[in-house]
Amino acid sequence: MAPGDSSLDTASALRPVPAVTVASPAHARNPGMPLLLDWVRDVRVNRSAVERRAATIGPRRGVKKQWQAAWLLRAIRLMDLTTLQGDDTPGRVQRLCAKARRPLEQHLVDALGVGSLELRTAAVCVYHEMVPVAVEALAGSGIPVAAVSAGFPAGLSPLRERIREIEASVAAGAQEIDIVITRAHLFTGNWQAMYDEVKAFREACGDAHLKAILATGDLRVLRNVARASLVCMMAGADFIKTSTGKESTNATLPVSLVMVRMIREFLERTGVQIGFKPAGGIGQAKQALVYLAMMKDELGRPWLEPELFRFGASSLLTDIERQLEHHVTGRYSAGYRHPLA
């Protein structure tokens, strides 16, 4: 490992690409489709009504006792355990990967009777530089590495560089690539440019799955979120994702509901299943349960599998562990009692 090595070419040249296979059955990719501008422009989103619906999802759908425990385990399974800090180091990433492999302490696994599930997170999500470390640390676990790429989080480096970054991350072993759209294309109404760019990223991904981040905190208006969702899906994104975690507003339920509805509409019109990843701002077990209920009610059971749903989260796991500990022991737990990610 050469942490100081910043050259993309060198980095990919130095590290062999391990032949990792994803444990879960291969999910049908989104083949993409031509850009249909009429569809994009026809989208209507009523903010107040969306907020009203979003506000009742949680109150309408409580899960208690063993149902809650099981749902929280499911949330762990759907988690992209993430570190995206400027001060990330191999040591930090290794620690995260260890947590991804063993997200729960053994005594909790035993008490819940879920040893057979071999619970692990959905992926580990890091910057390109940390991909090799993560790939190595996760070797044999079946946990894919996701790389944020293409000039993350602003996405404003030269397009050619962004494409090369994707290629390099894929070459380094990333099986999932999280890119961020150019928000300017939306504000200038240049849907074609947005489409072309995402399509180019998708091609650069090869077999790696593409998650398109809309940076919804920047888009502000829900109708923008809906339109950008559609364009990304048309361009071939396998997942649409809310946020980089770096915008001032991260994933919210109303934004998520809008994206999920667009996924449903895309499914209805094309038959293609697209994944959804809310990211940032989901730090509590209770919030995770609401998201799961939303996915189940709006899209159905298939969207509670890692192929179609992820939480992008860093602190969520600790809160889930605390809740599970409470479920098992009946006592409220403290964060320090659970192994750090």
Added chain:
Amino acid sequence: MLGARDRPEAAPGAAVTSVAEIYESMEYGPAPESASAALAWLEAHGNRFDHFIDGRWVAPASGAYFATIDPSTGRELGKVAHAGKADVDAAVAAARAAQPGWAALPGHARARHLYALARLIQRHARLLSVVETLDNGKPIRETRDIDIPLVARHFLHHAGWAQLLDSELPGYRAIGVVGQIIPWNFPLLMLAWKIAPALAAGNTCVLKPAEFTPLSALLFAELVERAGLPKGVVNVLDGDGSTGALMVEHPGIDKIAFTGSTEVGRIIRKATAGSGKHLTLELGGKSPFIVFNDADLDSAVEGVVDAIWFNQGQVCCAGSRLLVQEDVAQALWSKLRARMETLRVGDPLDKCIDIGAIVAPVQLQRIDALVRQGVAEGATLWQPSWAVPTEGCFYPPTLFTDVHPASSIVQEEIFGPVLVSMTFRTPDEAVELANNTRYGLAASVWSESINLALDVAPRLRCGVVWVNSTNTFDAACGFGGYRESGFGREGGIEGMYAYLEPAFEHGLPQLPEAAASEPYPGFVPGGLHLAGSDGALVSIDRTPKLYIGGKQVRPDATYCRAIVGHDGTLRGEVGDGTRKDIRDAVEAARAATGWTGATAHNRAQVLYYVAENLLARRTEFVARLAQHGGDVAAAERELEATVARLFSYGAWADKFEGVVHNPPVRGVAIAMNEAIGIIGIACPDECPLLGFVSLVAPAIAVGNRVVVVPSQRFPLAVTDFYQVLDTSDVPGGVVNIVTGVRDDLAKIIAEHDEVDAAWYFGPAAGSRVVELGSIGNMKRTWVNYGRARDWFDPRQGEGREFLRQAVQVKNVWVPYGE
């Protein structure tokens, strides 16, 4: 009996679902709210409740109790007292005794009491929620998140009205003892809607909850005790329709406020007719839910869920008629069916269900019968694939397509989770279909175009319009209906007026009853004393005619009536109007919609112009009025007052405006003062011209069209006046005048279903005739019960009271945000 609610999660011996299994299935499990505190409350009362009268718990005189049932299990929760005549008498007497003291308290003191109730409700919110859910069967999510918070909000808001009563509503006084009969669909919320404004205004209450859902009102009575309200201010009686009937007929009750079915509302209107009891009715509905092709369809689907599957569809304002623009109908229905699959019906105490239990087996049977009828009539029924619980009163969400306005299920209020859907082509057709109902309570309009939504909203004949939303309520916003959905508003200042009356009304003298039976001759012997005859040459004979559709017409039957002056001389022969003349007048009024759509500025100009032209004929009118009163000075005063009154309403025409509420949503609720439509007016005999103008001018100032029966004894000033209307740009059909026997004509008007409101100012007997006649279409009435106003006194003869009677307040909720 009651321990059943505390059942273990799984029956003993049943396999417990493992975490690993659930992890795979990802099913929702049971998430029950505990009923233990509510059951403990019931048990602490020995599961038996007496009446709350005069601050004490009193056993029923008859010793009779009846059971109240949890509809989700069929189990008995407890027994409540059944009130008979002695109990009603005792409660009314207690309320009567308490009323002067309560009304005499400073507003601030009443405000403190109402504030205490609001806080007590908040403190005991969960207990109230669970009790309500047990008794009614509605989901705990709704009682907890919607009903009970709104109850607290209502008391807090009305604590404010008590505080501000003197400064904001001067010149008004409490009505007295109010009898309040509330339904089972929102037991505590309807209690709040009734009791909070009544108490704020200084009334005392006798409240009867519905027999299916007595418990939350009894728990509320305990909070009243705890809050330290004076004894007798709030009295709660339980019973069935017979108890309600005793209240309705009780001479000691000054006002009846009823929420419930149109059928019962009609019975109450009939029973109280002519009694002088104030009445507000909030009745049924078949409210349209209109989705235009530019709506956010996914959000509209959620709107439908909130419209018709809220409270099992047992909501008077439920959006039960889904009208969809044809080009998006298939898409919307497809989304709706998918959404219906994910709704959950079951144990109302489960926090993870959407639809609870129907309130009682009899309601379930009614829903089932109507659904069967719908199927038999050829409608296409769709229900989700899953099954509802077989024990308890449950019914699945149901969608009917292939229905038509002629289908029974499109016209009948089902009061259950049953939606019917039709298509429309244009906004006009949407409005036409929406208004094609005997009801007029609420409507929901879904469109992303502000132009479209705000164009359609005022054209819907109903009291509440929700734009891109549905079933939202707030204490500051009036709620109530048009047509057979009742009259009167609850909430806001409109709701306060429903519990107040002008302070002067009590002191008014009673008109002699004889006036009605006074002979009203057809042909009298003697010569006609024509005005303007100077002896040399007889004046030209004039035939006062009816005035219909802007034309002077002869009465259908071409009989006439003799009109004599104060001195007994024959002063003219007016047409003897009949039901056919009323029919024609209403037809003309119906057609004159341009007036309602005219600008306020335009109407103001016309009213000023009428005044101008009347004054120009001052001499003639003074002479005419003097024929009646015999006093030229008095006639001059009446003419001057009439001109001034016309000016008043010219002034008001563009000033009696609505308000913008700020309900707790991001948006506004626009309270629009809308013309009622066609108002039938029977004018007083005293002040034949001033009385006529005092009633007609406010009605037309706000855009109504009127059918008027002028003073029976002396209509000649009015038959002269139509020439003034003719020369003053009053469009034909806006004012229609039919002379004849007032009470006969008033009855025909009151019974005419095209007429939207009936006003009567004459002897007491006529008031009863009008109120009785109104039950056909449940039109609003405004009558004087034989009391004589002083038409010259501006406080009694003009102003806001008249204008309020001339409008309906429509609240248009407009949430916004991009």
